[in-house]
Structure formats: structure tokens, C-alpha cells
Amino acid sequence: MDAPEARERKLDRLLGAISTPAALTLLTDLLSLDRADCADPIAHLSPAERRKGTFELLIKHLISLAAGPPLVIAFEDIHWADHSSIY
Numbered sequence: 001m002d003a004p005e006a007r008e009r010k011l012d013r014l015l016g017a018i019s020t021p022a023a024l025t026l027l028t029d030l031l032s033l034d035r036a037d038c039a040d041p042i043a044h045l046s047p048a049e050r051r052k053g054t055f056e057l058l059i060k061h062l063i064s065l066a067a068g069p070p071l072v073i074a075f076e077d078i079h080w081a082d083h084s085s086i087y
Helices: 004-018 021-030 047-066
Strands: none
Touching: 004 021, 004 047, 021 047
16 A cells, blocks of 8 residues: 555646645545645635535546547446536
């Protein structure tokens, strides 16, 4: 298992141009990973704002991936999504 610092470096590379400290925090929270840094750049956000920020981050990431070579995205069981999960 990688150390928190190594995982954050990998996530930083994964996000590329859209990587920010706030984006890394949202992603590590989503994945339930320990943070290397104790500072929380999104501590002031409410849970609803964090959720909105996480969805926006994932959408930005998908858009950045789609700007490259052809991409196929499959959403399994999307018909079970509740209204709060449909952005």
C-alpha cells in the first residue's frame, strides 16, 4: 500500500491540469483516503458544497479525458440513481 504522499502524487498526475489542493482533497475524501497534509483547503465548505464540488471535479475530469483520444464511458445501473445523484 502506498503512503498518503505517494497516493496524492498519483492523484495529482491523474487530474493533470485541473489538479488543485481543493480538488485533491475532494478526491481523497471521495475515495476515503488518508491525507498526507493535515491542512484542509475545503474545511469551510458545507457537506452539500463538498458534494457539488466533487461532482463538478468529476465532470471536469471526464471532459478533460474526452478532449484526448476517443473515450467510452459506461454508467452501470444508472436507472437506479436517485434525484440527489443526478446532477
